[in-house]
Amino acid sequence: MILTGDYHTHTLYSHGKGTVLENAMRAKEIGLKEIAITDHGFEQLAFGLRREQMPQLIADCRMASEKTGIPVYVGTEANLCDENGRTDLLVSDYKDFDVYLMGIHRFVQFTQFRDFWNMLVRNSWHTHLHIKPTGSLIRYNTNAYINAIKKNPIDVITHLNYQAFCDVVEVAKAARDYGTYIELSTKKVHLSDEEVAKVRDTGVRFLINSDAHSVDRIGETHLVDNLLERVEIPHSQIDNIDGKYPVFRFRAFKERNL
Numbered sequence: 263m264i265l266t267g268d269y270h271t272h273t274l275y276s277h278g279k280g281t282v283l284e285n286a287m288r289a290k291e292i293g294l295k296e297i298a299i300t301d302h303g304f305e306q307l308a309f310g311l312r313r314e315q316m317p318q319l320i321a322d323c324r325m326a327s328e329k330t331g332i333p334v335y336v337g338t339e340a341n342l343c344d345e346n347g348r349t350d351l352l353v354s355d356y357k358d359f360d361v362y363l364m365g366i367h368r369f370v371q372f373t374q375f376r377d378f379w380n381m382l383v384r385n386s387w388h389t390h391l392h393i394k395p396t397g398s399l400i401r402y403n404t405n406a407y408i409n410a411i412k413k414n415p416i417d418v419i420t421h422l423n424y425q426a427f428c429d430v431v432e433v434a435k436a437a438r439d440y441g442t443y444i445e446l447s448t449k450k451v452h453l454s455d456e457e458v459a460k461v462r463d464t465g466v467r468f469l470i471n472s473d474a475h476s477v478d479r480i481g482e483t484h485l486v487d488n489l490l491e492r493v494e495i496p497h498s499q500i501d502n503i504d505g506k507y508p509v510f511r512f513r514a515f516k517e518r519n520l
Contacts, residue, residue: 263490266502267296268481269361270339270420270445270471275319276301277309280477282319286326286334288480296507297480298361299323300337305350305371311338316358337361339420342381344373345402347409349416356520362512363445364410365420366403381406385426395427403428408436415515417508418443418469422461424452431460438466441511443501448485449473458493468500469508 271285272278280288282299289297299319301311311319320336327334336359340349349364350371368386372378380402388395403426410416411433419437422444423430430453437444444461446468453461462468472482501508 263483263487263497263503264505265294265470265481265483266505266507267294267298268472268474269298269335269337269418269469269502269508270300270363270447271297271474271480272301272339273299275299275311275315276306278475282322282334283326283329284477285474285480286330286332288477290330290332292481294332294481296333296335298335298337300339300361300363302367303338303340303350303364303370304355305341305343306367306369307371308369310341310350313355320358335360337363340364340416341370342366342406342410343370344377345380345406345409346373347406347411347413348373349410349414351414356512356516360513361418361510362414362416363418363420364414364416365422365424366406366426368425381426388427389425400427400429404432407433411436411440411442415512416442417510417512418445418471420445420471421447421450421452421473423457424450430457431464434461434464434466438464441509441514443467443469443508446470446486446489446500447473448482449475449479451485455489455493458489458495462493462495462499465499468495469502470500
């Protein structure tokens, strides 16, 4: 299994340790055909990308692409901000981006107090104390994911179920139906083997991404390699390996509407 592209990488624009060019050069060095720079979304309060940085980020990606000879996409790992599916990537931002990832994160500018309470406080409480999540929390997170997929042209759901508990099958079904990928992260374990099998069985398509926050982890696959030894996922269901390239929903949306 050979990775074609890594579509989840971070740089100094959020809390990664490398520059755009360093990420791209590493991708080229290890044989990747393309890479996306996907720093954290605008409403990540601690280390999110800022809109005033966009002209320089775009210029950096273009320069890196010219120097390495591979596509370097301007992306974001947007934040899920409420149960209605709002993210911090506005329609007015779409023109600046090529790839649209989204996940549940902490320390975000949530829409209402109840969103702060559920996404940050309750998810954190159950994670750190290893307490089984309640049905109401699972329903809340599941609704948030599904509404976001329905309302936004999201390419990839990142680290599904990591510190944010949901019905992974229902989220995967929505992703399947709307053309959104589920990420298999090589940085963190976010689904149990049983959950991976259930998600696989929905027919949703996957991308393997590094979620690299340092240059040396670009294109890293070991965690997923080990997963695939335990859980069989047909290679035909993974769209960024062995010469295949993803069909990105966001790109198609922009071609139709912008």
